[in-house]
Structures are given as structure tokens and as C-alpha cells.
Amino acid sequence: MSLLALAVGGRGLVDPDEPILHVDDEAFLRSRAAFETMRVYGGHPFKLEEHLARLAGSAARVEIGRIDTEELARLATLALEAAGAPDAMLRLFVTPGRDGAGSPTQVAMVSTLPQGLDSLRERGIGLVSIQLGLDPELRATSPWLLGGVKSTSYAVNMAAEAEAKRRGADDAVFLGSGDVVLEGPVTNVWWRYDDVLCTPALELGILAGVTRATLVEEAAAGGYEVREGAFPLGHMAEANEAFTSSSIREVMPIVELDGKPLGAGAPGPVARELQQALRRVARR
Numbered sequence: 034m035s036l037l038a039l040a041v042g043g044r045g046l047v048d049p050d051e052p053i054l055h056v057d058d059e060a061f062l063r064s065r066a067a068f069e070t071m072r073v074y075g076g077h078p079f080k081l082e083e084h085l086a087r088l089a090g091s092a093a094r095v096e097i098g099r100i101d102t103e104e105l106a107r108l109a110t111l112a113l114e115a116a117g118a119p120d121a122m123l124r125l126f127v128t129p130g131r132d133g134a135g136s137p138t139q140v141a142m143v144s145t146l147p148q149g150l151d152s153l154r155e156r157g158i159g160l161v162s163i164q165l166g167l168d169p170e171l172r173a174t175s176p177w178l179l180g181g182v183k184s185t186s187y188a189v190n191m192a193a194e195a196e197a198k199r200r201g202a203d204d205a206v207f208l209g210s211g212d213v214v215l216e217g218p219v220t221n222v223w224w225r226y227d228d229v230l231c232t233p234a235l236e237l238g239i240l241a242g243v244t245r246a247t248l249v250e251e252a253a254a255g256g257y258e259v260r261e262g263a264f265p266l267g268h269m270a271e272a273n274e275a276f277t278s279s280s281i282r283e284v285m286p287i288v289e290l291d292g293k294p295l296g297a298g299a300p301g302p303v304a305r306e307l308q309q310a311l312r313r314v315a316r317r
């Protein structure tokens with residue numbers, strides 16, 4: 034991935050090589066900041082409004098205060114025009130700003146997409162389950178644990194991804210206590226029994242994925258029942274097929290879980306169907 038364009042609140046377009054944050058910004062000092070990542074299809078960010086609404090919610094939860102979503106949308110347009118790449122990745126960041134100064138910094142960045150996602154989709158991915166050591170019910174009722182908040186504190190998520198790779202897999206899936214399936218480090222997870230699609234409930238304190246919400250609608254339109262709940266890992270492991278969902282990776286089939294084949298051990302038909310449905314919605 035390489036950075037193509039950068040726009041900063043109050044400044045407009047900035048050379049991507051230029052530094053834009055101060056060292057006493059709490060984003061740097063304590064990783065207290067919020068962000069969003071979305072795909073750009075044909076020059077248009079997918080579900081920008083939904084991402085901005087989630088960003089405003091995350092910013093409030095990490096005490097950044099009111100952010101200016103209209104300015105962020107303008108910064109996104111500026112950066113997208115400067116990048117001139119029809120298919121790309123757009124990231125929005127809001128930080129509290131300099132210590133004590135109380136004025137948030139808002140940033141829009143456009144980068145190239147990670148390579149190799151479509152070939153990974155053809156092959157399917159292997160996941161390993163990783164304990165978060167968290168009681169999901171407790172997280173949902175403890176706002177300071179920041180369940181469902183997209184803050185920039187992703188070191189644990191990245192460590193889980195690295196651990197999965199060390200164990201020979203492609204990605205991780207987080208478990209709460211009782212081996213309840215939660216989400217991946219940067220994805221939501223799904224699995225299927227016949228015409229029933231299961232996915233962890235938002236009440237478990239997981240991120241309310243924008244792609245997840247799109248797939249809930251598309252799955253219902255395609256005649257599938259969507260069941261949201263607290264499911265143990267064994268329920269996922271025995272499914273007919275499984276997949277992850279996220280803005281950048283879209284619908285990614287899971288073919289192996291904890292070293293054992295999941296379903297037929299090959300990308301499943303409903304993952305393919307929903308990937309096509311997602312692309313149709315994105316190109317509308």
C-alpha cells in the first residue's frame with residue numbers, strides 16, 4: 034500500500050511526505066484517536082455517510098468531542114481528486130490535537146489497495162482462534178472498555194494477526210470467555226448452516242461493520258435467514274462454510290479454522306454470492 038494523497042483540516046491538500054501531527058497529540062502519546070477505513074469504487078467512497086456517523090460515535094467515546102463531518106467529507110473529496118485512483122482505500126482520522134489545545138485534527142488519506150486480495154478470495158483463508166480474555170457481556174456494559182469503538186489502539190489486533198501468521202494461518206478470530214466467537218482483528222465473521230447465516234451479535238461489543246450491515250440486508254434479500262447471537266467456536270467450526278467481511282477485504286471465504294478444514298475446505302457458494310451482491314451495491 035502506498036499513500037497517494039493527503040488532506041488535513043484547516044490546511045487542505047498537503048504533500049504526503051510532510052509531517053502533520055505534533056508529538057504532544059494524544060493520538061501519539063496514548064493512541065487516543067478514532068479512524069475509519071473504506072473502499073473507493075470508481076472514485077466513490079462506499080457508504081461514506083455510514084462511516085462518518087461511526088467515526089463521530091467513536092470520537093465521542095474517546096472524548097475527542099464534536100468532530101466536523103462536513104469538513105471530513107470535503108477533505109475526502111480533495112484527497113480523492115488529487116489521488117486520481119478510481120479504486121483505492123480512503124482513511125479518515127480524527128485526533129484530539131495538541132495537549133490542552135482542544136482542537137481536533139482531521140485527516141483524509143487515500144492509498145492504493147493492498148495487493149493480492151482477489152487471489153486470496155479464490156484460495157480462501159485459514160484462521161486461528163485467539164482468546165481475548167474478555168467477558169463479552171461485561172464489555173458490552175462497561176463503556177470504558179470501548180467495545181464497538183474504532184479507536185486507533187490496534188496494537189492488540191495487529192499482534193493477533195502476527196500470531197496467526199506465526200502459526201501458519203492468514204488471520205485470527207477473537208474469542209471471548211466461554212469461547213464465544215467475536216470478530217477478526219479487522220473483520221466481522223460469518224458462517225452458514227443451510228440457508229441460515231450466523232454472525233456474532235453487536236451486543237457482544239464487536240465493531241458494527243458497515244460491510245456487515247450491507248450483508249445483513251443482501252443476505253435477507255437473497256432469501257437467507259440471518260441469526261445474530263453469542264455462538265461458541267464449535268458452532269462456527271462445524272458450519273457448511275464461513276467467511277469474513279470488511280470494507281477493504283470485502284467477503285473473504287474461510288476454508289480452515291485452527292488447522293482443520295471448515296466445511297468443504299474450499300470457498301463456499303454463499304460467500305461468492307454475497308461478494309457479488311456487495312460489488313453490485315458498491316457500483317450502483
Ligand SMILES: Cc1ncc(COP(=O)(O)O)c(C=O)c1O
Pocket residue numbers: 070216217218219220221240241242243244245278279280281
Ligand atoms: C475490529 C473490526 N471488526 C470489524 C471490521 C469490519 O468493519 P467494516 O465492514 O466497516 O470495514 C473492522 C474493520 O475496520 C474492524 O477493525
